[in-house]
Amino acid sequence: MKMDRRTMLRGSAIGVAGLAGGVLVGRELLADDSESSSTANASSGAASSGGVVAFRGDHQAGVDTAGQGHATFASFEVTNRDRAAVQNLLAEWTTTAETLAGGGVVSDDTGEATGLGAASLTVTFGFASSFFDDQCAPASARPEGLVDLPSFPGDALEDAWNGGDVLVQVCAGDPTVVSHAVRQLRRVGLRVVALRWMQNGFLPQAQGATPRNLFGQVDGTANPETGSSQLDDLVWVRDGDGPAWMAGGTYLGLRRIRMSLTMWDRMGLAVQEAAIGRSRTTGAPLSGGDEFTAMDLDKTDSSGALMIPADAHARVAKQAGPGMLRRGYSYDNGPRRVDATGTPIDPATPMDHSAHGSMDHSQMSAMMDDHDAGLMFVAFVRDPASQFVAVQQALSASDALGHFLSYTSASLWAVPAGRSSGSVAAGIFE
Numbered sequence: 362m363k364m365d366r367r368t369m370l371r372g373s374a375i376g377v378a379g380l381a382g383g384v385l386v387g388r389e390l391l392a393d394d395s396e397s398s399s400t401a402n403a404s405s406g407a408a409s410s411g412g413v414v415a416f417r418g419d420h421q422a423g424v425d426t427a428g429q430g431h432a433t434f435a436s437f438e439v440t441n442r443d444r445a446a447v448q449n450l451l452a453e454w455t456t457t458a459e460t461l462a463g464g465g466v467v468s469d470d471t472g473e474a475t476g477l478g479a480a481s482l483t484v485t486f487g488f489a490s491s492f493f494d495d496q497c498a499p500a501s502a503r504p505e506g507l508v509d510l511p512s513f514p515g516d517a518l519e520d521a522w523n524g525g526d527v528l529v530q531v532c533a534g535d536p537t538v539v540s541h542a543v544r545q546l547r548r549v550g551l552r553v554v555a556l557r558w559m560q561n562g563f564l565p566q567a568q569g570a571t572p573r574n575l576f577g578q579v580d581g582t583a584n585p586e587t588g589s590s591q592l593d594d595l596v597w598v599r600d601g602d603g604p605a606w607m608a609g610g611t612y613l614g615l616r617r618i619r620m621s622l623t624m625w626d627r628m629g630l631a632v633q634e635a636a637i638g639r640s641r642t643t644g645a646p647l648s649g650g651d652e653f654t655a656m657d658l659d660k661t662d663s664s665g666a667l668m669i670p671a672d673a674h675a676r677v678a679k680q681a682g683p684g685m686l687r688r689g690y691s692y693d694n695g696p697r698r699v700d701a702t703g704t705p706i707d708p709a710t711p712m713d714h715s716a717h718g719s720m721d722h723s724q725m726s727a728m729m730d731d732h733d734a735g736l737m738f739v740a741f742v743r744d745p746a747s748q749f750v751a752v753q754q755a756l757s758a759s760d761a762l763g764h765f766l767s768y769t770s771a772s773l774w775a776v777p778a779g780r781s782s783g784s785v786a787a788g789i790f791e
Contacts, residue, residue, distance in 0.1 A: 411478055411479070411480055411481065411534065412478075412479065412480075412481050413462065413463055413464055413479040413481075414426055414462060414479070414481050414482065414483050415462075416458060416459040416462040416463065416483075416484070417459070417779060417780070417781055417782075418779040419609050419778065419779050420597065420609055420610070420611070420778060420779045421485050421486065421610070421776060421777065421778070421779050421785065422462065422483040422484070422485065422779075423483035423484065423485030423530055423532055424485065424596070424611055424686070424688070424741050424776065425587055425592065425596070425686070426481075426483050426532075427481075428532070428564045428572075428688060429480075429481050429482075429483070429532040429533050429534045429564065430533075430534050430535075430536075430563060430564050430566050431532065431533055431534070431535065431536040431538075431539045431561070431562070431563055431564070432530065432531065432532040432539065432561070432562040432563070432564070432690045432737070433530075433531045433532075433539050433540070433543050433559060433560070433561050433562070434528065434529075434530055434531075434559065434560050434562070434615070434690075434737055435528070435529045435531070435543055435546075435547070435556060435558075435559040436524065436525030436527070436528050436529075436556075436557040436558050436559070436772075437525055437526065437527045437528075437529065437550065437554040437555065437556055437557060438524065438525055438526055438554060438555050438556075438557045439492070439497050439526045439527065439553065439554050440553065440554060440555050441552060441553045441554075442494070442496040442497050443496075444496065444497060444498070444790075446552075446553050447497045447498070447553060448784070448786075448790055449553075450549070450550055450553040450554065451486075451784045451785070451786045451787075452783070452784040452787075453549055454486070454529075454546055454549060454550065455783070455784045455785045455786075457545055457546060457549055458484035458486075458542070458546070458785075461479070461482055461484070461541075461542050461545065462479060462482045462483060462484060463479060464478050464479035467545055469548075470545065471541070471544060471545065471548070473537060473540070473541050473544075474535075474537050474538050474540075474541035474542075477535050477537060477538050477541075478538075479533075479538070480533040480534040480535040480538040481532075481533055481534045482531070482532070482533040482538050482539070482542060483530075483531070483532050483533070484529060484530070484531050484542060484546075485529070485530040485531075485532075485613075485776060486527065486528070486529055486776070486777070486785055486786065487527070487528040487529075487530070487613045487774030487775060487776045488507075488526065488527055488528075488774060488775050488776075488777075488786070488789070489507075489525060489526050489527070489528070489772065489773070489774055489775075490503060490507050490508075490509060490773075491525075491526050492526045492527065493507075497526065498789050498790065499789075499790070502604055502606065502789050502790070503775075504598075504602075504603035504604050504607050504775055505603055506598070506602070506603055506607075506612055506744060506745050506746070506775070507612070507745070507773060507774075507775045508745055508746060508750065508773065510750065510771050510772070510773055511750065511754070513753050513754055513757040513768065513771060514754070514757040514758045515757045515758075515763060515768065516757070516768050516771065517767045517768060517769060518768070518769060518770060518771060519769045519770070521558060522558050522560070522617045522769045522770035523558070523770050523771070523772065524557050524558070525557040525558065525772075526554075527554065528613065528615070528772070528774045529543070529546060530613070530739075531543050531546075536561075539561075543559070560617060560692055560737055561692060562689075562690025562691055562692045562737045563690060563691055563692070563693075564690055564691070565691075571644060571652065574620075574689075574691060574736060575620050575622060575691050575693070575734055575735065575736070576620060576622075576625055576633070576637075576765075577633075577641055578633075578637050578639065578641055578644070579639070579643075579644030579652060580689075581687060581689075582639075582644055582652050582653065583679075583684070584686055584687060585684060585686060591684070592686065594743065595683065595684050595685060595686060595742065595743055595748065596611050596685075596686045596741050596742065596743055597609060597610070597611055597743060598610050598611060598612075598743055598778075599743075602743070602744075604788075605788065605791075606777055606778070606788025606789050606791065607775060607777065607778065607788075608778060609778030609779065610775065610776050610777045610778040611741045611742065611743065611776045612741070612742050612743070612744075612745045612749070612773060612774065612775060612776065613739060613740070613741055613773070613774040613776050614685075614738075614739070614740040614741075614742060614745060614748075614749035614753075614772075614773050614774075615737070615738065615739055615740075615770065615771075615772045615773070615774065616737075616738040616753065616768055616770060616771055617692075617735070617736075617737055617738075617768075617769045617770035618735045618736045618737075618738050618766050618767070618768055618769070619733060619734070619735040619766065619767040619768075619769055620734060620735040620736065620765060620766060621765045621766070621767070622732050622734055623731050623732060624764075624765055625765045628765075634647060635647075635670050635673060635761065636673065636674060636761040636762045636764070636765070637673060637674050637675060637762060638656070638669045638670065638673030638674055638675030638676050639675055646669060646675065647668045647669045647673070648660040648668045648669050649668075656669055656675060656676070656679060657669075658676055658679070658680075670761065672759050672760065672761040673761060674756070674760050674761065674762040677755050677756055677759055677760045678752060678755075678756060678760075680755070681751055681752040681754075681755035681756065682747060682748050682749075682751045682752040682755075683747065683748060684748070685740040685741065685742045685748050685749065685752070686740070686741040686742070687738070687739065687740050687741075688739045688740075688741060689736050689737055689738045689739050690736070690737045690739070691734070691735070691736055691737075692734060692735060692736070692737055693732075693733075693734040694733040694734065695732070695733060695734075696731060696732055696733075697731055697732055697733040735766070735767075740752075741776070745773055749773065753771070777789065
């Protein structure tokens with residue numbers, strides 16, 4: 362009997378939904394040497410902190426896998442663009458990732474994760490359009506869906522968080538296991554790739570509930586069910602959608618979003634909920650019901666005003682595209698004091714609040730953008746143009762939540778299908 366998502370979330374053995382999108386499990390969780398055997402096949406569950414997530418399968422792990430507690434997103438530039446060198450590295454990276462995901466020890470292992478087991482480690486590889494330059498990989502192998510992203514309204518992109526040819530998403534239930542895996546991949550790749558940027562993230566592990574983002578809002582209620590036709594339609598590339606190597610793969614849209622926590626914290630609850638379109642306490646839409654009740658976008662209050670405001674985040678996102686599988690992680694890099702121009706200021710310098718009433722919004726936002734924390738927004742989609750680009754354009758243009766956000770990165774990556782053997786990227790070169 363198939364349980365619905367609401368029933369599963371209420372079960373005491375079920376984990377949480379992934380931040381910025383309930384993460385859906387469709388991959389077997391095996392036992393490693395340090396854990397008794399267990400199998401996870403639960404919708405929107407958080408992965409166990411132990412156990413082995415199978416590296417091999419029809420799809421790469423880390424897409425429809427349950428959300429682990431810790432993640433690192435690492436972007437690498439290919440510095441040695443000789444194709445043979447690149448292919449050899451990708452084969453070695455695949456072997457390294459498979460060994461570590463199985464709880465094993467790689468050659469010349471640095472040892473800091475000894476005794477921690479696999480901890481549900483997943484390593485997912487994606488490739489930017491710049492990878493398909495007829496040096497690293499054939500230009501003819503670039504899928505049409507791997508579009509060059511347009512400039513989105515309100516972008517505040519920073520060089521420190523953009524660029525790269527290969528993205529590696531590493532997730533696990535233990536932060537040392539994540540750090541260790543990234544370290545081994547970087548060590549193996551030293552002569553071929555260089556780290557462009559890296560961001561760590563974390564995922565709340567509240568059992569039996571959709572997790573909350575740093576705004577305190579439940580985040581990820583509306584993701585498609587694992588194993589469902591909706592998930593197949595929204596996430597997995599099909600034969601005929603592009604080159605053969607992408608069939609069974611997906612596209613990863615990534616946005617690093619800094620949240621203006623200081624500004625948000627000064628808003629009243631009514632303002633916060635209106636910007637989201639949902640109750641902070643329950644996650645229910647402002648039109649009524651519980652967390653999983655469908656939004657009634659036409660419902661009005663006694664004065665005739667829309668109960669879910671026209672610019673509410675939930676409304677704009679729902680109307681902008683057909684849906685996606687979101688698998689985001691929060692991040693917190695600590696204080697970031699800035700003045701109204703975005704220039705860092707001395708933390709010992711008192712802030713003059715007397716002028717706030719006469720400041721325009723951009724000035725207030727800059728003054729209160731004093732903490733580098735937010736969300737690594739990850740969206741897995743089958744068609745980037747209609748599912749990722751269209752939604753980002755709509756959100757950037759008219760989302761009330763955007764007053765409290767700075768989009769510091771925008772990137773799109775082709776994620777190959779899983780393979781039963783050999784390099785995960787072998788199909789690109791066939």
